[in-house]
Amino acid sequence: MAVKTVVGVDVGGSHVTACRADLHTMTIIPGSTCRYTINPAASPEEILDVLSLTVRESLAHATTAELYLGMAMPGPFDYEQGISYINGLGKYESLYGLNVKTMLAERLNIVPAQIRMMNDATAFLLGEVCDNEVLRRQRVAGITLGTGLGSAWYHNDQTYPGALYKLPYLDGMAEDYISTRWFLQQYSGTVSGVRELAGKYSTESEVRDLFTTFGEHLANILLLQFPPGSQDVLIIGGNIARAWHLFIPPMQALLESNGSTMQVLPAQKGEQAPVLGAAALWQ
Known part of the structure; x- marks a missing residue:
């Protein structure tokens, strides 16, 4: 039976971080954190290359046949469909109108349904309160x-x-x-x-x-x-x-x-x- 691996990804204005997460304890799996700088003014290909590289590096010591990705992305963004509408904010404008979910799935050799996305500030808050009763x-x-x-x-x-x-x-x-x-x-x-x-x-x-x-x-x-x-x-x-x-x-x-x-x-x-x-x- 395939092992289910969940990777959380945070796409910031100057960096991207990916970690494997234990959803039972809501903790980061030791040794799985990968962080790369990213140029928010780069081309779509360059941005997607950095995203996929960061995810692959976080999986370096994992044995899994099923990868599931949770991504925190800045908005405005259609998080359900995976389409960026970022414009006029000085970052990731080259992604405007593109289906980031589909493009990233192709690079990781998974289907888009294995990627879920949410607003980065919402992900931040959820991460802060998730284990605080x-x-x-x-x-x-x-x-x-x-x-x-x-x-x-x-x-x-x-x-x-x-x-x-x-x-x-x-x-x-x-x-x-x-x-x-x-x-x-x-x-x-x-x-x-x-x-x-x-x-x-x-x-x-x-x-x-x-x-x-x-x-x-x-x-x-x-x-x-x-x-x-x-x-x-x-x-x-x-x-x-x-x-x-x-x-x-x-x-x-x-x-x-x-x-x-x-x-x-x-x-x-x-x-x-x-x-x-x-x-x-x-x-």
């Missing part, structure tokens, strides 16, 4: 801070994708102010990303002001979605969240000054969360 009894929101602003909801054992990124805010939408590109546009110098910028926090007042402003932007956007008195729990993850201590204090100060009682928690599982959430599509 306290959180699962509450209404929980999750946001991911990185190349874009992802959001999702969890309530009564159901997950729902959010649309916080396109909430009208100031001269544009929320994601214009809550993203890596905002930092890069605002900073007077040149850095590769928020991690490098955070390293300058102690020596450059401009950087300190940027993180304070970022935290205040995030608070104002959250206040539009979660009015004062909201009892929701908010989990924050994503690469920018690694600089938690630099922008969360001004964010919480502004939330509290506006009467917010929302509980704000840092993500606990890091990059494992969206991988586990995607794999859980096969539970």
Whole structure:
């Protein structure tokens, strides 16, 4: 009898991670994690090549005749059919209108029905709450801070994708102010990303002001979605969240000054969360 192997895949704005998952314990199988950088501006062929390579590498020590894939993908996306509608967001635009599910299945020599997809922020939140009985009894929101602003909801054992990124805010939408590109546009110098910028926090007042402003932007956007008195729990993850201590204090100060009682928690599982959430599509 063939062994059923489930691989969770998280497609981020700068990397793709794949791991084999144990759905009984909701844990990553040791030694199965594979992570590759990915160019979100590359051609469809290049992007699909990296995705298939990452999955194959995660299977290097597995003996299986049945592969099942759960994928966390950024949107907008037709997750049921596997068609990308990403456009105007500065990433994966070459995939627009293409059936990513079918193309990837061909490269992995499986049928499209062996691939299931979900929104990356929804997968992140599901991975965070799936084995936490306290959180699962509450209404929980999750946001991911990185190349874009992802959001999702969890309530009564159901997950729902959010649309916080396109909430009208100031001269544009929320994601214009809550993203890596905002930092890069605002900073007077040149850095590769928020991690490098955070390293300058102690020596450059401009950087300190940027993180304070970022935290205040995030608070104002959250206040539009979660009015004062909201009892929701908010989990924050994503690469920018690694600089938690630099922008969360001004964010919480502004939330509290506006009467917010929302509980704000840092993500606990890091990059494992969206991988586990995607794999859980096969539970």
